Amino acid sequence: MTVVSAERPAPLGVLAAGGRVPIMVADAAVRAGRPVFIVALRGLALPDVTRFPHLMVPIGMPGRVFNAFRGAGCREIVIVGSATRPRIRDIRLDFRALQLITRYARAMLGGDDKLLTWLVRLFEAEGFTVRGAHEIAPELLAPAGALGRHRPSALDEADIAIGIDYLATAGRFDIGQAVVVVNHCIVAVEAAEGTDLMLARVAELRAAGRLRLSGRAGVLVKTPKPAQDRRVDMPAIGSSTVAGAVRAELRGIAVAAGETLIADAAETAAAAERAGLFVTGIALKAGPA
Amino acid sequence: MTVVSAERPAPLGVLAAGGRVPIMVADAAVRAGRPVFIVALRGLALPDVTRFPHLMVPIGMPGRVFNAFRGAGCREIVIVGSATRPRIRDIRLDFRALQLITRYARAMLGGDDKLLTWLVRLFEAEGFTVRGAHEIAPELLAPAGALGRHRPSALDEADIAIGIDYLATAGRFDIGQAVVVVNHCIVAVEAAEGTDLMLARVAELRAAGRLRLSGRAGVLVKTPKPAQDRRVDMPAIGSSTVAGAVRAELRGIAVAAGETLIADAAETAAAAERAGLFVTGIALKAGPA
Numbered sequence: 001m002t003v004v005s006a007e008r009p010a011p012l013g014v015l016a017a018g019g020r021v022p023i024m025v026a027d028a029a030v031r032a033g034r035p036v037f038i039v040a041l042r043g044l045a046l047p048d049v050t051r052f053p054h055l056m057v058p059i060g061m062p063g064r065v066f067n068a069f070r071g072a073g074c075r076e077i078v079i080v081g082s083a084t085r086p087r088i089r090d091i092r093l094d095f096r097a098l099q100l101i102t103r104y105a106r107a108m109l110g111g112d113d114k115l116l117t118w119l120v121r122l123f124e125a126e127g128f129t130v131r132g133a134h135e136i137a138p139e140l141l142a143p144a145g146a147l148g149r150h151r152p153s154a155l156d157e158a159d160i161a162i163g164i165d166y167l168a169t170a171g172r173f174d175i176g177q178a179v180v181v182v183n184h185c186i187v188a189v190e191a192a193e194g195t196d197l198m199l200a201r202v203a204e205l206r207a208a209g210r211l212r213l214s215g216r217a218g219v220l221v222k223t224p225k226p227a228q229d230r231r232v233d234m235p236a237i238g239s240s241t242v243a244g245a246v247r248a249e250l251r252g253i254a255v256a257a258g259e260t261l262i263a264d265a266a267e268t269a270a271a272a273e274r275a276g277l278f279v280t281g282i283a284l285k286a287g288p289a
Numbered sequence: 290m291t292v293v294s295a296e297r298p299a300p301l302g303v304l305a306a307g308g309r310v311p312i313m314v315a316d317a318a319v320r321a322g323r324p325v326f327i328v329a330l331r332g333l334a335l336p337d338v339t340r341f342p343h344l345m346v347p348i349g350m351p352g353r354v355f356n357a358f359r360g361a362g363c364r365e366i367v368i369v370g371s372a373t374r375p376r377i378r379d380i381r382l383d384f385r386a387l388q389l390i391t392r393y394a395r396a397m398l399g400g401d402d403k404l405l406t407w408l409v410r411l412f413e414a415e416g417f418t419v420r421g422a423h424e425i426a427p428e429l430l431a432p433a434g435a436l437g438r439h440r441p442s443a444l445d446e447a448d449i450a451i452g453i454d455y456l457a458t459a460g461r462f463d464i465g466q467a468v469v470v471v472n473h474c475i476v477a478v479e480a481a482e483g484t485d486l487m488l489a490r491v492a493e494l495r496a497a498g499r500l501r502l503s504g505r506a507g508v509l510v511k512t513p514k515p516a517q518d519r520r521v522d523m524p525a526i527g528s529s530t531v532a533g534a535v536r537a538e539l540r541g542i543a544v545a546a547g548e549t550l551i552a553d554a555a556e557t558a559a560a561a562e563r564a565g566l567f568v569t570g571i572a573l574k575a576g577p578a
Contacts, residue, residue: 162462165462166459166462166464169458169459169462170455170458170459173451173454173455173458173475174474174475175455175474175475175478176478179480185463185464185481186462186463186464186480187480187481188480188481188482189464189465189478189479189480190478191468191475191476191477191478192474192476192477192494192499192500193477193490193494193499194499197490201482201486201490205481205482210481210482210483211481
């Protein structure tokens with residue numbers, strides 16, 4: 001018996017927020033022969049997480065999260081999935097949360113970077129090792145070059161370059177990691193609203209005639225922030241991003257190759273292909289790993 | 290007779306877009322003993338411009354604009370007022386416009402800065418001198434310091450500093466000139482949507498619980514872009530900006546002292562005072578005049 005348990009690797013812990021990526025990471029681990037245990041954040045995680053050994057936990061219960069992972073024998077943790085900052089009234093705090101808040105209240109004042117860096121430190125302080133989703137499932141990373149048949153034009157390439165330059169410049173302010181660039185102009189910048197609402201705004205500005213354009217024009221450019229810990233909050237796109245770009249009548253989407261997760265890559269590529277949109281991975285020169 | 294006309298200064302030409310500022314500039318000129326002639330852009334200029342000698346002209350008719358100003362004997366022109374980029378279908382082009390577009394099509398692809406710089410050059414090429422609204426009506430400029438009784442707190446001052454730093458950094462991309470900063474985080478960045486829609490977005494994000502804040506928090510920071518020609522597109526605030534900031538539940542508004550126009554300063558100050566908002570002019574260190 002001890003032989004069997006010694007051979008069986010310790011399960012990978014997955015702290016799952018919203019979207020398909022946590023499930024894809026769990027599937028990748030299982031495919032590689034490693035068991036998983038998911039702690040799913042209630043109100044964020046998709047019901048699909050129940051396919052795996054799991055515990056549903058309300059937001060604000062770090063004590064229960066740590067205990068659940070320890071109880072399942074997890075040493076390595078992946079923190080993954082999309083999250084909107086929760087409403088205060090939806091948060092219930094456990095005793096550990098109150099202790100941590102007293103100690104780390106300052107981090108709560110910061111942007112997303114600080115909050116996520118703080119989350120990683122918290123897990124490390126509890127003895128866990130935090131891994132990036134891309135270490136477990138490298139197949140989720142956007143490759144360099146066009147994903148499908150459609151390719152950026154020379155004008156699109158120029159717009160992409162402007163977007164990348166802006167995001168690298170503005171990154172130190174820990175705001176959003178996406179912009180829409182149309183005919184050399186930055187027409188929308190993401191901050192607290194997130195990529196989907198920014199794309200909806202572009203669609204509205206076009207419908208209202210505030211952006212004078214005819215036909216498909218412009219590019220969504222999305223890159224990680226320069227100082228961002230790649231183990232958490234790696235930018236992600238998926239078929240909903242494609243749908244948003246179609247509604248905004250963009251010509252395509254450019255992401256940082258090797259530094260962006262594509263949820264359901266096959267489905268996302270097919271949606272872009274059908275809509276006539278390009279999705280392209282740009283090799284950025286440098287940046288922390 | 291010739292003696293009389295020699296004593297009378299040439300009228301100031303005012304190319305009037307939207308809002309109260311063109312009217313305030315015209316009033317200031319008249320108060321200083323100088324006649325004015327307004328060319329009012331149809332669909333943008335307020336009906337109040339009809340108090341002055343004027344001509345209403347559709348957007349896209351530069352030939353008629355130049356002829357009208359020349360016919361009225363104007364040598365100096367002020368280009369002033371708020372504008373949203375017009376819908377293509379609302380534009381009718383005169384012959385001069387078509388000539389100019391052929392020659393300057395490239396400028397149309399650029400951001401607002403380029404477009405306005407191009408507009409100034411156009412008037413100069415036609416022999417006019419372009420003056421800034423603030424040269425005619427310096428009383429419209431935001432003074433340094435708080436406008437009323439309410440003052441920024443230490444946290445507000447820190448948020449203002451972040452906003453100014455961001456705007457100075459992002460300015461070279463010729464995007465918006467305003468941000469909302471709350472508790473050290475940039476939560477909204479203005480691009481093509483303009484300040485009013487950006488403030489409306491912050492109000493919506495708060496209502497939807499996407500920004501977890503209780504009570505008044507944060508600051509609207511608005512400064513001119515670093516490379517912006519101060520003779521055109523000087524940033525402006527007014528009582529509608531105060532109303533937007535109130536709906537977004539901000540604590541106040543910070544603008545660049547001496548580089549921001551305040552429309553109806555008394556009314557704007559009174560609206561802020563009633564709402565408990567601060568409006569403060571920040572002395573920026575440097576920048577082109």
